[in-house]
Amino acid sequence: EVVMTQSPGTLSVSPGERVTLSCRASQSVRNSLAWYQQKPGQAPRLLIYGASTRATGIPARFSGSVSGTEFTLTISRLQSEDFAVYYCHESHTFGGGTKVEIK
Amino acid sequence: EVQVVESGGGLVKPGGSLRLSCAASGFIFSDYSMNWVRQAPGKGLEWVSFISASSTYVYYGDSVRGRFTISRENAKNSLYLQMDSLSAEDTAIYYCARVTGGYNHGYPDYWGQGTLVTVSA
Numbered sequence: 001e002v003v004m005t006q007s008p009g010t011l012s013v014s015p016g017e018r019v020t021l022s023c024r025a026s027q028s029v030r031n032s033l034a035w036y037q038q039k040p041g042q043a044p045r046l047l048i049y050g051a052s053t054r055a056t057g058i059p060a061r062f063s064g065s066v067s068g069t070e071f072t073l074t075i076s077r078l079q080s081e082d083f084a085v086y087y088c089h090e091s092h093t094f095g096g097g098t099k100v101e102i103k
Numbered sequence: 104e105v106q107v108v109e110s111g112g113g114l115v116k117p118g119g120s121l122r123l124s125c126a127a128s129g130f131i132f133s134d135y136s137m138n139w140v141r142q143a144p145g146k147g148l149e150w151v152s153f154i155s156a157s158s159t160y161v162y163y164g165d166s167v168r169g170r171f172t173i174s175r176e177n178a179k180n181s182l183y184l185q186m187d188s189l190s191a192e193d194t195a196i197y198y199c200a201r202v203t204g205g206y207n208h209g210y211p212d213y214w215g216q217g218t219l220v221t222v223s224a
């Protein structure tokens with residue numbers, strides 16, 4: 001069973017900054033990784049699938065990439081509505097999440 | 104518009120049972136696999152169960168296997184989760200989610216707002 005490890009656990013950033021979130025798979029996986037955003041009191045929202053394809057309606061400032069078993073979600077310029085928890089998902093396994101909070 | 108709406112949550116005593124339902128609309132339900140995913144208070148997301156489009160394949164997470172049963176009625180565009188032998192560790196928001204792709208490499212793309220299950224004496 002694959003284990004998905006996200007880092008860091010919490011990221012304190014200022015609006016306008018570039019943010020990079022990491023998700024590492026414990027074994028080689030196909031590039032079918034998905035990223036989700038969850039705000040307090042809301043359901044998760046799909047951001048990225050297939051490691052790098054933005055879901056419908058997702059702004060271009062969100063991008064995904066992969067290198068081996070290391071997956072990355074980048075937010076090019078953080079906006080106020082982007083403060084949330086981000087989860088990666090692969091093969092019915094979720095990472096532990098990264099909370100992006102205001103610095 | 105794709106929608107999935109969960110119902111059936113509530114307060115149940117330890118050892119009790121509960122049946123969750125999920126009503127789907129805006130897509131051809133019988134073409135898609137479905138997931139249940141849960142989130143304990145203040146915790147991360149945990150996959151609970153998967154069912155393929157025609158119910159041929161059913162899978163469960165280790166923490167619920169043998170106690171939970173997933174099922175679906177394609178004619179009614181409905182998904183279910185029968186939960187037995189509940190314990191406090193099952194307290195969570197339960198989300199219904201449509202899955203694009205299969206069990207191994209699919210991903211949930213549309214999620215409901217969830218239904219809260221609280222297990223407490």
